[in-house]
Amino acid sequence: MSFPSLYDPFDGMCFNSHSCFLCGAAITPDDVTPVFPNWLMKQYNFADKQLLLLDKSIITYRELTIPCCSHCRENYVAPLESKIEMALQEGVTGFRKLDEKDLFLWLTKMFYGILVRELLNEMNPLIKPEHAVGENPKMFLKFQSLFKLLQALRVPIVFDDFEPASIFILEVDATEDDTPFEYRDELSTMMFSIKLGPVAIVACLLDNGIVKKALRPVWEDIKDKKLHPIQMAEFTARAYYAGYLLNIIPEYFERRPKTGEEYLIYDTLVDDITMDVFNPWEHTAYAKLLEEMWRKWNITYGDILKNPREPQSYIYDETGIFRETIRLSE
Numbered sequence: 001m002s003f004p005s006l007y008d009p010f011d012g013m014c015f016n017s018h019s020c021f022l023c024g025a026a027i028t029p030d031d032v033t034p035v036f037p038n039w040l041m042k043q044y045n046f047a048d049k050q051l052l053l054l055d056k057s058i059i060t061y062r063e064l065t066i067p068c069c070s071h072c073r074e075n076y077v078a079p080l081e082s083k084i085e086m087a088l089q090e091g092v093t094g095f096r097k098l099d100e101k102d103l104f105l106w107l108t109k110m111f112y113g114i115l116v117r118e119l120l121n122e123m124n125p126l127i128k129p130e131h132a133v134g135e136n137p138k139m140f141l142k143f144q145s146l147f148k149l150l151q152a153l154r155v156p157i158v159f160d161d162f163e164p165a166s167i168f169i170l171e172v173d174a175t176e177d178d179t180p181f182e183y184r185d186e187l188s189t190m191m192f193s194i195k196l197g198p199v200a201i202v203a204c205l206l207d208n209g210i211v212k213k214a215l216r217p218v219w220e221d222i223k224d225k226k227l228h229p230i231q232m233a234e235f236t237a238r239a240y241y242a243g244y245l246l247n248i249i250p251e252y253f254e255r256r257p258k259t260g261e262e263y264l265i266y267d268t269l270v271d272d273i274t275m276d277v278f279n280p281w282e283h284t285a286y287a288k289l290l291e292e293m294w295r296k297w298n299i300t301y302g303d304i305l306k307n308p309r310e311p312q313s314y315i316y317d318e319t320g321i322f323r324e325t326i327r328l329s330e
């Protein structure tokens, strides 16, 4: 068996309906795989719900598919999907037991799938999106790096001494919860979060674990707690804001092991070490993001910054202690 070579669709921008997203093989437009797996759409009943893409087109989740050859579908995508499906049956415990690389690849496949759909729409000359994702050089580099990591879904690749992403697995208190499934993504910052019943996953998919390091003090306080959804939303805001402030773009370089074994090793480098890793935190910008995450509780930007030096928190009380019980004023 010959060792599969890496595929890079960004080299020549091969985004079309007749190339497999993962290996580049020629396929027919009927060869697709859903971005959100069928079992997930079935379990949370959202296949026919609609979503809005950047170009303002509306499609259903069922229609959100990416070009994929049958070989990649059967040998790489399906086995990963069944691992995750099994993990979900055990809730948070199941997800915590997963190999982090599998979880990373699963999240990245969905994030990347949405991105590819956006890119395919951009290639359509009749559609002119406001922010063309393929035309921003910084985003282009990020997507290319992320795709290189995603190749680990089909090519045996060992990440040498680094975790490519920051992944947080949170437990949400089911008795307080009325939204079994939700997801959010932000293409420019590589942030992706998804909630599956009591399991909430928040991830920065391309940061070599830097966001996780920065958020460690908060993470230590909440990682073993059952969170109220408003606390989960606050943590999500903190993570998304950290992702927004992050200044660096990791790059990955492949090498073959000396022994000639059939796998690749990735090393990583961070592009520009002369810059600060994070831009400075600003309460006003954070509060805007938090207002968005707290929208369903009708908490406004003004409420959040009543004390301009200390944005409102439901994770911590006034003395900086974790809030075990949440009382929401009506």
Ligand SMILES: [Zn+2]
Pocket (backbone or CB within 6 Å): 020, 021, 022, 023, 024, 025, 068, 069, 070, 071, 072, 073
């Ligand atoms: Zn393929």
